[in-house]
Amino acid sequence: MIWVIHTLNGISFGMLLFLLAAGLSLIYGLMKILNLTHGSYYLIGAYVGSTIIAKTGSFALALIVAPLVVALLGAVMERYFLRRFHLQELPQTLLTFGFLFIFADLMLWIWGGDPIVLPKPAAFSGSISIGDARYPTYRLALIAVGLIVALILWWFQERTRLGAMLRAGVDDAEIAGALGIDVSLLFTLVFAVGALLAALGGVLGGPIIGAQPGADFEVMLLAFVVVIVGGLGSLRGALIGGLLVGLLDNFGKIFFPELALFTIFVPMAIILSFRPTGLFGRL
Amino acid sequence: MLKVENIYTNYGSSQVLQDLSLEVKPGEIVGILGRNGVGKTTLMRSIMGLTPPRSGRILFDGADITRMAPHRIARLGLGYVPQGRRVFPSLSVREHLQVTAREREASPWTFAKMIELFPNLGQRLDQSGAKLSGGEQQMLAAGRALVANPTLLLMDEPTEGLAPLMVRELGRLVGALKDSGTAVLLVEQQLAFVLKYADRVYIVAKGQIVHHCLPAELATDSDVKARYLGV
Ligand SMILES: Nc1ncnc2c1ncn2[C@@H]1O[C@H](COP(=O)(O)OP(=O)(O)OP(=O)(O)O)[C@@H](O)[C@H]1O
Numbered sequence: 001m002i003w004v005i006h007t008l009n010g011i012s013f014g015m016l017l018f019l020l021a022a023g024l025s026l027i028y029g030l031m032k033i034l035n036l037t038h039g040s041y042y043l044i045g046a047y048v049g050s051t052i053i054a055k056t057g058s059f060a061l062a063l064i065v066a067p068l069v070v071a072l073l074g075a076v077m078e079r080y081f082l083r084r085f086h087l088q089e090l091p092q093t094l095l096t097f098g099f100l101f102i103f104a105d106l107m108l109w110i111w112g113g114d115p116i117v118l119p120k121p122a123a124f125s126g127s128i129s130i131g132d133a134r135y136p137t138y139r140l141a142l143i144a145v146g147l148i149v150a151l152i153l154w155w156f157q158e159r160t161r162l163g164a165m166l167r168a169g170v171d172d173a174e175i176a177g178a179l180g181i182d183v184s185l186l187f188t189l190v191f192a193v194g195a196l197l198a199a200l201g202g203v204l205g206g207p208i209i210g211a212q213p214g215a216d217f218e219v220m221l222l223a224f225v226v227v228i229v230g231g232l233g234s235l236r237g238a239l240i241g242g243l244l245v246g247l248l249d250n251f252g253k254i255f256f257p258e259l260a261l262f263t264i265f266v267p268m269a270i271i272l273s274f275r276p277t278g279l280f281g282r283l
Numbered sequence: 284m285l286k287v288e289n290i291y292t293n294y295g296s297s298q299v300l301q302d303l304s305l306e307v308k309p310g311e312i313v314g315i316l317g318r319n320g321v322g323k324t325t326l327m328r329s330i331m332g333l334t335p336p337r338s339g340r341i342l343f344d345g346a347d348i349t350r351m352a353p354h355r356i357a358r359l360g361l362g363y364v365p366q367g368r369r370v371f372p373s374l375s376v377r378e379h380l381q382v383t384a385r386e387r388e389a390s391p392w393t394f395a396k397m398i399e400l401f402p403n404l405g406q407r408l409d410q411s412g413a414k415l416s417g418g419e420q421q422m423l424a425a426g427r428a429l430v431a432n433p434t435l436l437l438m439d440e441p442t443e444g445l446a447p448l449m450v451r452e453l454g455r456l457v458g459a460l461k462d463s464g465t466a467v468l469l470v471e472q473q474l475a476f477v478l479k480y481a482d483r484v485y486i487v488a489k490g491q492i493v494h495h496c497l498p499a500e501l502a503t504d505s506d507v508k509a510r511y512l513g514v
């Protein structure tokens with residue numbers, strides 16, 4: 001039974017990683033920007049969510065408003081800063097690195113240095129029996145939300161015209177533009193959606209991981225591993241990679257507690273030596 | 284309809300186009316000939332806004348498009364069929380023909396019309412663009428540009444690497460374009476193809492227009508052919 005519980009823990013954490021990695025992967029796929037601010041979106045989402053819950057007591061409101069606030073932040077970053085350095089990878093990456101520090105300081109200033117754990121929503125604060133053990137319903141809800149988001153993203157990408165434009169842009173942004181697709185609008189959209197998903201992960205992860213200085217960097221590192229393992233530019237890669245890293249992280253901590261990140265990076269190196277572009281990557 | 288006036292285009296420090304001017308009138312098929320590396324693709328990229336010229340002007344239907352964003356230029360009615368086709372591997376044939384579609388008043392080019400014109404594509408609607416043969420990819424690259432209903436289509440070496448049968452297919456397309464009144468700026472290395480379909484011909488060498496004539500004149504001008512085209 002304990003295995004079922006560990007597996008569920010790994011999967012629910014994997015869903016959080018998927019939310020982070022999906023945006024990271026799409027942003028890289030379309031714009032070739034390595035967005036080092038992505039972990040900050042996650043943490044800002046968690047902090048803003050905690051403030052909304054503290055003021056209104058509504059988890060649902062936090063889950064809607066915090067991601068929208070962060071989406072706006074992402075859109076502004078893209079439109080007014082990154083855009084100036086279109087296709088210049090080094091300046092863009094350095095710029096996102098700078099934002100990482102600016103946001104970290106701002107968060108420290110506003111929310112302080114003590115860890116904050118968001119309260120679970122009332123409807124999912126209990127637990128259910130799995131065999132002879134109890135398992136928190138919140139984590140199960142988290143898995144469900146992750147799957148629903150994955151489904152929506154898949155539908156959007158594969159079944160809508162905007163999704164097809166996005167894929168065309170990822171394949172060949174230059175030609176997509178020359179055929180009349182407003183690629184610069186896609187850039188802003190993808191940045192906003194990527195930030196939104198990361199912040200959604202921040203609010204959802206708040207009750208189990210919490211928010212504290214440094215978490216931005218930690219989750220970003222894990223999200224990068226997910227994207228590298230799953231393949232840059234691939235949503236499916238972000239989902240499978242997220243689950244894989246979530247499970248590895250969880251079981252690694254149980255079997256080799258003293259080795260921490262080792263259990264993630266060794267499998268990553270092995271996968272990359274067989275598939276240099278990641279499991280589902282083409283780039 | 285298209286006026287290129289004294290453009291200079293460079294990639295970094297290497298100057299490619301120098302004081303190049305040309306014109307395309309409504310409904311005309313204009314051929315551009317020239318050897319490898321003389322700047323034909325750079326000319327197309329300059330017109331589309333992908334590599335904007337450093338100086339000079341490009342006018343399309345009277346509007347200055349010299350430094351306009353490519354998607355704006357495309358929406359004014361310029362279609363682009365790039366060299367090497369560059370179809371989208373993650374898009375199916377159907378999506379290629381839908382994603383850029385735009386209706387205009389006259390709108391002769393619809394999804395249905397493209398499939399009628401290229402039955403091969405109609406049988407592969409759900410396949411990835413990357414899985415098609417070279418000839419089919421060329422038709423697809425033309426099709427996705429046409430469904431936006433451009434009034435001028437830029438085609439960069441469409442016959443490159445195609446089997447003779449496919450070259451004939453492509454000729455059929457250029458004929459249909461002419462009949463529908465769509466102008467074409469046709470970059471080619473296959474002299475015969477240009478001689479057959481073009482109304483006028485420009486020859487490019489070292490980034491400049493060095494000769495301008497009618498196809499019939501070029502056909503018999505062995506001096507110009509030898510000097511600029513190596514035939
Ligand atoms: N992206 C680029 N960066 C730097 N130089 C380039 C670039 N693209 C082309 N060139 C150079 O510019 C010159 C003109 O190239 P262009 O592709 O326009 O020629 P072309 O006439 O289309 O040749 P081809 O018949 O082989 O297609 C060549 O010398 C080429 O090496």
Ligand SMILES: [Mg+2]
Pocket residue numbers: 323324325366439440
């Ligand atoms: Mg060329």
